[in-house]
Amino acid sequence: AQSVSQHNHHVILSEAASLELGCNYSYGGTVNLFWYVQYPGQHLQLLLKYFSGDPLVKGIKGFEAEFIKSKFSFNLRKPSVQWSDTAEYFCAVNRWSNTGKLIFGQGTTLQVKP
């Protein structure tokens, strides 16, 4: 079955620490890749996306992600986290086709200690 795996379910970091959240998917073929973030009490917001081209994509709030096709991975990174980055992070994938349905990972809860 097609799936998206986020390896870290709960991450706790101190402010200024570096962040890397793993995401792997099991599709063959061409995919679009997304990271969404859900801050406490808010709705899902797009953090960044990859369609094609440069595999290193930059998003909002200093986040970036790298697509490594050979590893079926799209890991999210941030060099220095802030307390305001406390949120739940979801990786999502869809296949190049005429349906845009997203397959989500189960999410990673990030807690940043001040």
Add this chain to the structure above:
Amino acid sequence: DTGVSQNPRHKITKRGQNVTFRCDPISEHNRLYWYRQTLGQGPEFLTYFQNEAQLEKSRLLSDRFSAERPKGSFSTLEIQRTEQGDSAMYLCASSLSDSWGDRETQYFGPGTRLLVL
């Protein structure tokens, strides 16, 4: 703000009752998606519309669930004879799809949280 809106935001119902949720997409977005999210999980696809046509339904969508988008604008999701297992957050997303349909970004609404007692 012209983002995706959903109503109601919360719904508590008794088992066996019918409920209906509404989603208003971003203006001019031609695609509208419904997802369901349970605690500790990522959203799961339920169904989607391109304009007024319902193009795909997940196997998760039992025959108690029905969705419509009658004029290609807002959409409703109805659950008949609710069960406790239907308790979840129901999310709506919309997007503007090009003719290829392979590069689109979905924007999510705040969701409707359903609790079935």
